[in-house]
Amino acid sequence: MNFADLGLSDELLRAVETSGYTQPTAIQAAAIPSVLMMRDLIGIAQTGTGKTASFVLPMIDILAHGRSRARMPRSLILEPTRELAAQVAENFEKYGKNHKLSMALLIGGVQMGDQVKALEKGVDVLIATPGRLMDLFGRGKILLTGCELLVIDEADRMLDMGFIPDIEEICTKLPKNRQTLLFSATMPPPIKKLADRFLSNPKTIEVARPASTNANITQALVPTTTRGKRDVLTTLLGQDEVANAIIFCNRKTTVRDLNKALRQSGFRSGEIHGDMEQPQRIAELDLFKSGAINILVASDVAARGLDIKGVSHVFNYDAPWHPDDYVHRIGRTGRAGATGTAYTLITAEDAENIENIEKLTGQSIPRLEVAPAGRAPRRETGREDTREDRPARPRRGSAARSEAPAAPTEAAAAPVETSTDAPRADRARRDDRAPRPDRDARAPRDERSQRPDRAARPARDDRPRRAPDIDAPDDGGWNGPVPSFLNQKLGA
């Protein structure tokens, strides 16, 4: 199956080709022809499956003909977070460069002026988060009566965030004879109800089992204690294979504290959470994407949908309270066919959450014991034989186990054992992984082995600024410069 077989225009195919993609993903192959035939669609797909391009591409062709009128957008895409909205806007820029489509990005945290101006000129594509959209709508800046195509993206997340009433209200303001596309990783009853009410005769496409985790992601639970978390994290971050990482915390305060601590220890880290000003959020994300920092400490604002190429590791510094969040968080790595690793630090109190996670994903996650190892050089811990050629010895979770390991001392700890029967797809592929920004400039091994916790360490600015990148195709990664949040003309 080729992009050329999907019925897309030549201009669009050129843009796709320029972006380096030749083969559509499963959801793209299934969705694009249906969308082009103007059918309603329910797409059950996790992020990382190419979901975004599956509606962006056909929309560009559908909107290629016809003209927008003042304050009457021709299409509307709803996203749960500002970052996701910006990411979709990036996709329209990338694939729409051979078309003359106008677009506006309506998100909170930025001035309304430019957004209003763009609306008044008329836009073909409106990409919005619900809050700002409702705000501008209430001010009479938007008429949705000419909006013939609606995309509700990440519907389950919208539900989590309490946006469903807003979505329903918005839906009633659109013309009845519109085309509606709804995407969701899971289909809880309220979403099903929403779909029944606002979609007509939809085609349903499911490309991955809901709530399943990606087989490319090697997972492990790391039992520790609240006090021991930092040492364990530092140890894990010091592993050679950690090119870069997103570290999730449950609280914004934890995000701040941990980032501060990591920076004080010399890590090149940054942070992102919802209490930060939007420009700051953008800046931190951009630093991470460019490789200027290789650790991003994040709240769940970054858990879903964010598509950053080449994230090698995800750490759950706190085990997520909701099992869905686990699936979404670890999905920031192992994207688009690449491999990734996800470590979850767990304490005794997390036992129930972990049980729920394992129930949801239907798999038991292997435990990785990280024991205190003093200042011993890492090579003496037998690191090389910990990951390979080890008989699979799955160890089921138990309350006793979660409490088992002693709190790591102030001294650095070292991973001593993996017990895993999880797929290790990354083993075979380790060698052709992307060049890692840190590798070349890193201290010689002897020196490193004295300081197992410092692999990711040098000061913020004296590292080569190469983006962590992988050459696997993806679903339109947001890897370019961060959108300016200005509304812009496409194809300019």
Next chain:
DNA sequence: AAAAAAG
């Protein structure tokens, strides 16, 4: 319990 989104 927290986070997110309008300010």
